[in-house]
Amino acid sequence: MAGIPAALIRLNTINKAISGKPHAHSSRHGLLKVYYPNQSIRKQLAMSALKEESRQIVASLAQRVGPDADSAGIAQAIVSTLQDMDTALTPIIGQQGVAALFRRSLHLYVGRQACLVGSGDRVLACQAPAALKSLLIEQSEADALFFGEVLLMTYYELLTTLIGPSLTARLLRDVWKPSLSDTPSQENSP
């Protein structure tokens, strides 16, 4: 486990304590995945079709969160990641297009994970990434981080279904970059 950020180790432990049925979202497109809350999200993400990307997203978020962040720090890291995604995408697809992607991601997230963070209605009420902050601060560190990972992955997968994996990776490359450059090299191998 050497080199894995403390936040993730905590997450593993806490995930093990959560039990329940898998949260499945029966997508019309049949492209979305089922996440089991009683298994490590990291493991599950690692098994998804976008294995490399999930690893990048998880590592990048962990890097932004830092070793001993509280809920507020985690919320800030999640919001800033989402804002960086906005910044990367807005010139290309426009403000409205990006806003619509964010909203769609929230809806997909709620379909998967409604029970974990707050009520679905509160999540869906967020019109922009910044609005998530107040909601996340109220959560435990593990829940907030879990929310962030799943939401970012959902967003990423959504974009992938629309414009394909290679273009999605190309457009969002810079979002994960700063965290990767700070990550020790052994982090890059699974």
Next chain:
Amino acid sequence: MNTKVTINRLATGVPGLDEVLGGGLPEFSFNLIAGPPGCGKTTLAHQMMFALATPERPALFFTVLGEPPLKMLRYQQQFDFFDSEAINHSVRYINLATDTLAGDLNEVLRRIVAEVEANSPSLVFVDSFRSVVLASQTQDNPNNNLPQFVQQLGMLMTTWQATTFLIGEYFTETDTNPIFTVADGLIWLRQSVQRNSMVRKMEIMKMRGQPTLPGLHTFRIGTSGIKVFAPAPLNRGETPLEFPVQRLKMGIPKLDEMLGGGLPRGYSLLVAGPSGSGKSILAASFLAEGARNGETGVIAVFEQRPNHSQNATLASLIKSGQVGLVDSRAPDLSIDEIVQLLLSEIARLNATRVVIDSLSGFELALAPTFREDFRESLSRMVTALISVGVSVLLTSELEDRYTDLRFSPYGTAFLTDAIIVQRYIEVQSRLLRIMAVVKVRASAHCDELRLYRIDDDGLQIGEMLPDKEGLLGGRPTQQHLGTVEG
């Protein structure tokens, strides 16, 4: 010393387009790509953009209010030319929807200029420009002056050494649109729908400073992108006849005799006859004879079930690679597409003999929109083939009509240098076949009507029927010598 400016021509990366443009796209030109929805404007723009953009001189693609960018990226990446790695590197997309929605053209112009200054692009695209125009019209904004906006944009882009494309939906060419005046180039795309067929056509209505190829040029959109079928260049001039005239053997010795020693090299030959008269067998023996002498050939087959109608000789020639097969069953063919297929196959094999089997099937394969111009099309095809120095054999289904003597159903007999006609006749309760050489331009030839039969070895030419007359009427009668005197 020549002090005139040299206008560089950019290779567009779209097959056939450079020829139609008259030698490529003039650098720093200000162009309009116009046409109705779905005609391929955005695809054309993307294909040129990915071909021409470099990291040093990138392309800027401004998306305005037309197609949502996500959707455009989703669909454009289906094409082979789309390169994800080029995005944000040599190709940059910039969304101007918000600025355009505000309806202030000055602000739109300012955004475009700021991005152009920041990126020094070699190529600028605005898609769709039509929406800029509409947005400016719907706003009650007295400061909006479209002609002035277009004028300024054109001037600025040229000054910044950017080749610019405005992409827009325009339905009538007669619009007194200021853009049409300012633009250096007008590329108009169309979809011609007739009955159940659709053909894409492109017209270069204007391209300052270059001799574009006039008229409508067909194009297709496939996974590799747009392919324009430019007409084959015809000005290479026919190769002058060499004396003594070289003659090609037909693979049927007696037929060579009838032709006056074979078909003169570089000639076109029409073989006209009713169904089952052996036209395809004659064509196959023409190719087989070439192969025996080390020549290669090309055959274009326009049959619904080409494999079923092929004879064994031809099949083995195709298999061995001595004969190239052009068998485009693509719907709605155009003459230029077929000519291009033939010419590329001729060039690939360095072929000297070409067979078109048959003109009747060829006519059916053409899109209905081209059938009205079939004679012109045929004339262009024959000329294009002859001008590359090959000898061409065309077969033509000829409905038997015993009241008139015709050689082709299209009035196209004059197009070819030589004609062989085949007919059925009824003699003693048998259906026999006769054949005659009707013409061989600038050459003596036999004037006999010869009986022939078809067996396992091909066409066997026999004798005349000197005691019969009225053969061309189909029902010959016994000649009664001396009955006039008697």
